[in-house]
Amino acid sequence: MQRRMIRIRRFDERASKMVKRGQIPGTVHTSIGQEAQVVGACMALGEHDYMTGNHRSHGHPIGKGAPLGPLMAELVGKSGGVCKGKGGSLHLSNFEVGSLGESGIVGGSIPIAVGAGLSSKVLDNGRVALAFFGDGAANQGNLYEGLNMSGVWKLPVIFLCENNQYALSTPAHTVTSGVIADRAAGFGMPGVRVENGQDVLAVYDAVSEAVRRARAGEGPSLVEVVTYRYNEHSEGLKLGVDYRNQDEKAEWVAKDPIVLFRAELIRRGILDDESADALEAEVLKEVDEAVAFTDASPYPDPSVAFDDLYTDSIFTHHTFNGSTFATLEAVR
Ligand SMILES: Cc1ncc(C[n+]2csc(CCOP(=O)(O)OP(=O)(O)O)c2C)c(N)n1
């Protein structure tokens, strides 16, 4: 868990630098500060389980154990990337670790996870599907259609709300009526709120119970994890308004999930200072190697620009990559 949390932190820090230097086109959305929520949820899943993400989703495949090189190459648009460089930061999928895809449409990937859950039920293959989405997405209609349908059919789906308390510059409490987790009751399923989303074990325990239920055929669950993003909404984006109270931010930075878990591992005698530092150094090396892998990978040849792309009238340009592939995989 600690290794994967550090991988996410260092990978996203490097990606942030690279995007500011123009080495990654567009922008990237980091999960810095949210690592416990990401890793706790991903590690509660089994190797063959599915998950879908949103625009903030490099951390999800890393949390599920994916190697860093092909992910970094994808951000840069290289042919060695997980989507051969055509997905980029916002639309990558990584089937090797069950990541069916991200969507740049807020809330867009929730129905994909429901579809994957339906495929598991039809095929009776024991796989569960977990949809990651934000507090902003929690107010999209897609979620309620997904909760209802998966509740009626008792699908093995986990709805995982990453409540980092902001959607861009909008504080969640100004646009959210009631408690997100409590909405599950309206669909006849359990809703759990993990107040300390900076504690990787607390997240792991809550999601593990939802996974157990789903696998046992007891149906879906909604898990809301309260967390905080330390960086801007997306790297290089200056929103021009001071929408976050700096004292509030400092409070959450003081609850850094990686620092907290390091102390816990040392307290339990699983690591000592030396081995904890060694772990940090190993991960930094992995990130350097991921960048070297990316540098060595060529850009895709223009002749393959339209290979591996599938379109459907219901998809916009945003969902070209991840979601469409995901639907195909679910149908298969
Ligand atoms: C349907 C839709 N509406 C608006 C946007 C613009 N947008 C991109 S990210 C974002 C905020 C999403 O917030 P949240 O769901 O809480 O996720 P977070 O960025 O906090 O992880 C918005 C409004 C979009 N991409 N898609």
Ligand SMILES: [Mg+2]
């Ligand atoms: Mg949010």
